[in-house]
Amino acid sequence: MAKTLAIVLLAFLGVFIIDQNIKAIFLEGFTWYGEYFSLILAYNKGVAFSMFAFLEGNLKYIQLFLLFGIVGYLAVNQEVLKKYSFPIGLVLGAGSSNLYDRFIHGGVVDYFYWHRWFEFAVFNFADVMINIAVVLILLIAYKNRSKSPI
Numbered sequence: 001m002a003k004t005l006a007i008v009l010l011a012f013l014g015v016f017i018i019d020q021n022i023k024a025i026f027l028e029g030f031t032w033y034g035e036y037f038s039l040i041l042a043y044n045k046g047v048a049f050s051m052f053a054f055l056e057g058n059l060k061y062i063q064l065f066l067l068f069g070i071v072g073y074l075a076v077n078q079e080v081l082k083k084y085s086f087p088i089g090l091v092l093g094a095g096s097s098n099l100y101d102r103f104i105h106g107g108v109v110d111y112f113y114w115h116r117w118f119e120f121a122v123f124n125f126a127d128v129m130i131n132i133a134v135v136l137i138l139l140i141a142y143k144n145r146s147k148s149p150i
Contacts, residue, residue, distance in 0.1 A: 001078065001082070004078075004081055004082045004085045007085040007086055007089060008081070008085050008086075008088055008089040008092070009089065010089065011085075011086050011087075011088075011089025011090050011092075011093060012089045012090075012092050012093035012096070013093065014089075014093065015089070015090055015093030015094050015097065015125075015126065015129045016093040016094075016096055016097045016100075018125060019093075019094065019097040019098075019124065019125045019126040019129070020097055020100070022111070022124070022125050023097075023101070023109040023111070023124065026039070026040075026041040026109065026111045027041065027105075027109065029041075035116065036114070036115070036116035037112060037113060037114045037115060037116065038113045038115065039111055039112060039113070040111060040113050040122065041109070041110075041111055042109075042110045042111065042113070042122040043105060043106065043107035043108065043109065043110070044107050044108040044110050044122070045059075045106070045107040047059070059102065060099060060102035060103055063095070063098075063099050063102070064099060067092070067095055067096065067099060070091075070092070071092070074088065083140065083144070084136075084137050084140060086136065087132075087133035087134070087136040087137045087140070088133070090129045090130070090132065090133035090136075091129075091130055091133045091134075093126075093129070094125075094126035094127070094129040094130045094133070095126070095130065097126045098124075098126050098127075108124070108126075109124060110122040110123055110124045110127075111124055112124060
């Protein structure tokens with residue numbers, strides 16, 4: 001179990017620290033405009049694609065409750081934590097970084113804006129890590145499923 005917790009903690013800290021350091025660059029005023037994408041500072045008051053922005057300040061408490069719920073679930077279901085330790089660390093680190101933004105800056109600090117051929121939502125490193133973690137969880141689940149007889 002110590003190895004599992006070390007993996008979760010390292011992934012958590014890695015994503016949290018990297019994400020907060022990148023965001024600090026934009027909070028200090030960095031901006032870059034390109035042909036395909038731009039690096040700009042934006043605050044997302046909602047979740048993905050600004051959904052639930054109407055919840056305003058309450059959203060951070062809902063997300064905090066959900067984060068503690070996930071940690072509680074993993075404490076009870078340690079086999080899940082062991083099987084998916086790395087992606088869980090990524091999700092918890094990224095989610096905590098975005099939640100930290102809500103408490104400190106009033107919204108999630110986003111900065112990557114794709115605008116070539118179509119306009120996409122502004123997002124950040126933590127958002128990418130959450131998506132990578134979901135893909136890893138699906139791959140691990142598929143790999144484990146394909147090993148067992150039907």
